[in-house]
Amino acid sequence: MxxxxxxxxxxxxxxxxxxxxxxxxxxxxxxxxxxxxxxxxxxxxxxxxxxxxxxxxxxxxxxxxxxxxxxxxxxxxxxxxxxxxxxxxxxxxxxxxxxxxxxxxxxxxxxxxxxxxxxxxxxxxxxxxxxxxxxxxxxxxxxxxxxxxxxxxxxxxxxxxxxxxxxxxxxxxxxxxxxxxxxxSVGHAEASSSRLRDRLGIPNEKKVAITLGSITAWSMAADIIKSATSWPEDWVLIVHDRYGKTSRRLQDILPAIEPYLNNKIYISDEASLMVDDLGNILAGVSVGLAFYRPVWDCPSSGKNIQYLGLASGKISTYLRYGIPVIVNEIGLYAEEAQKHRFGLAVEDADRIGSRLDEVDRPSYRENAKRYFRETLDxxxxxxxxxxxxxxxxxx
Structure with missing residues (x-):
């Protein structure tokens, strides 16, 4: 036709x-x-x-x-x-x-x-x-x-x-x-009254960090999961694949994941239809994690990751919802986070736990909103x- x-x-x-x-x-x-x-x-x-x-x-x-x-x-x-x-x-x-x-x-x-x-x-x-x-x-x-x-x-x-x-x-x-x-995206976004953390059964007294987006070797999801086992007692981690395939993706990068699945780590297999529909996923989340590491097995994950610049949709999405970030020392966002104080940069995933309480402050949340509003929107x-x-x- x-x-x-x-x-x-x-x-x-x-x-x-x-x-x-x-x-x-x-x-x-x-x-x-x-x-x-x-x-x-x-x-x-x-x-x-x-x-x-x-x-x-x-x-x-x-x-x-x-x-x-x-x-x-x-x-x-x-x-x-x-x-x-x-x-x-x-x-x-x-x-x-x-x-x-x-x-x-x-x-x-x-x-x-x-x-x-x-x-x-x-x-x-x-x-x-x-x-x-x-x-x-x-x-x-x-x-x-x-x-x-x-x-x-x-x-x-x-x-x-x-x-x-x-x-x-x-x-x-x-x-x-x-x-x-x-x-x-367009404009600051508000979290939803419906919360993924509640559907996963996370107690109200726990603070939540999340890693969302691609669950791959270059996103360092396995490193983040392993680090979460030694986080402070009042912190937990949500792992959320952007397309709702979290459990399947984790089997590819961390086949022996069972020892890590305790009351510190929660797996989300939900999927949002569009990038603007993340309000219920990010509601009740205190810190967003975004880590990148070049993996030299294909052209899109080598230098493309090494020279990340500001090409991170997950970081801009966190900031859109006023969620401060912890990133590793790669790309321009690592510099911007510390300059504008909407987050922290650490050397590796093992350092996340020691910095969670530091970044979980109202000033960082306000700076996250401001940076999105004045720079990214x-x-x-x-x-x-x-x-x-x-x-x-x-x-």
């Missing part, structure tokens, strides 16, 4: 292969901005573990399944053969796409497809970078289509100046077209996006 051209005549296409658009603070905020402006959004994405809404006003979902995702990965990551990639994009255009004002290509695969659509149909496109693929961790052949697609991007979005400099070097991007956009940066839309005749 051919696409409904009338619906998408003045819409925006977002190509996001990872498929967690509604769990990404920036993408969710961008989608809501476009919809609020009356601009329809078509979202092309790969099916993943990330929950997706069955319907969302103003957004047309265009998913592809795991087999299709595998085939695309072979073409884009292994073969890196541009004509074959072009055939995939042409088929998508023929069968699914309409006529768009603008295309947003997310990360390498989305960027390459957006660039090819531009060559086919002269649609302006913007590159959104959340992960950086480094040439010395991949290959010249792997980087070539990404660099080529970077040339004609109307603008490119990145979380901070550190990652911007790296992208300029790796993708030969034009620095003049840069838009710095923190990875953050998507609303602060909305004009940059509106100007980009106007310059590309998308408004």
């Amino acid at each position: 051919r696409p409904d051209k009338s619906r998408t005549q003045s819409g925006i296409l977002i190509i996001h292969p990872e498929g967690n658009s509604f769990n990404n603070p920036t993408l969710k905020s961008l989608i809501d901005l476009f919809v609020s402006l009356g601009i329809p959004v078509d979202l092309r994405y790969g099916v993943s573990d990330a929950p997706m809404p069955a319907g969302y006003d103003g957004v047309k979902l265009l998913p592809y399944g795991k087999f299709h995702k595998f085939i695309r990965a072979v073409i884009l990551e292994n073969l890196c053969f541009i004509p074959l990639i072009g055939l995939v994009v042409a088929l998508d255009d023929l069968l699914l796409y309409g006529n768009y004002r603008l295309v947003l290509g997310v990360d390498r695969e989305g960027l390459i497809q957006a660039g090819l659509l531009h060559r086919m149909k002269k649609i302006p496109y913007v590159f959104l970078s959340f992960e950086i693929q480094f040439g010395d961790e991949t290959s010249r052949r792997f980087k070539a289509p990404e660099i080529k697609a970077s040339r004609d991007a109307a603008a490119w979005l990145v979380q901070d100046e550190v990652r911007a400099r790296l992208l300029v070097e790796e993708n030969k991007l034009d620095p003049v077209k840069k838009i710095v956009l923190p990875l953050a 998507f609303k602060l940066h909305e004009d940059k996006i509106l100007n980009c839309l106007k310059e590309n005749k998308a408004l």
